[in-house]
Amino acid sequence: MVKKLLTIFVFFVTFTTLSQETKILLSGKVIDSLGIVKNANIINRQTNQGTFSSDDGRFRIFVSEGDSLQISTVQHITKKIRITKTIKDLKSITVTLKQNTYVLDAFDLKRNDLMGRLTADLKGVPRSRKDSLLSKVLDFSNINFKQKDPTIDAVVKAKPPIVNTVPNSFGGAGAGAKIPFRDSERLWALRKKLERKKQFPYKIMSELGEKFFFEKLKIPVDHYFHFLEYCNPLGVEELHKENKILELIKIFQKESVPYLKIIKKE
Known part of the structure; x- marks a missing residue:
């Protein structure tokens, strides 16, 4: 008889424990007095698993009966909810948070005996000793700017003329000199060509896709740029410029084998 009672008791405890440990996917919504609360942090304190509320305030998290959920945000007071059998059976919950009020430390507005009026307080604010010294150093009231220094003029006149040694450029060209039209046109074309060459690997990848190069052609990812350079003598960049994609694909398929x-071998 005792053995039967003991067996029943162990079975009851085991069944209760298992029922409590059974996890369900709980759906919830976080709100406050103003409406939905998004990006709220929800943590199951028993499993240390967490999630965030979506833009419409909803979340989903695994829980068991007896678990404790902690819901918190920067703007709200942290709230803890224990998962009861009722909540577990409903598989749904709505959490209402309260706004958090932050109180700043008090500070003294009368530290310099200010009155709160700008015109009056400017006269009473103590001046820094550094400010007074700086104003003396930067005082140009006694300087006559119309008077010229003959020594400076002599040094400037004694400088030799600047000789232009750059071929195909205008004499006396400096920082503000203009480049001849033909040269500027040539430089612009060269810059455009270099930019097109730089962007070619990325454009061709976006157009043909990663699967084409890395799965179909079996080109290793770290050899992608090297493979394009390998195919470059066949004029792949010019073909791409002329939008001849089919010819490009044939070249890539053929050249990928060798x-x-x-x-x-390497």
């Missing part, structure tokens, strides 16, 4: 053999 290229893979080369890098395999």
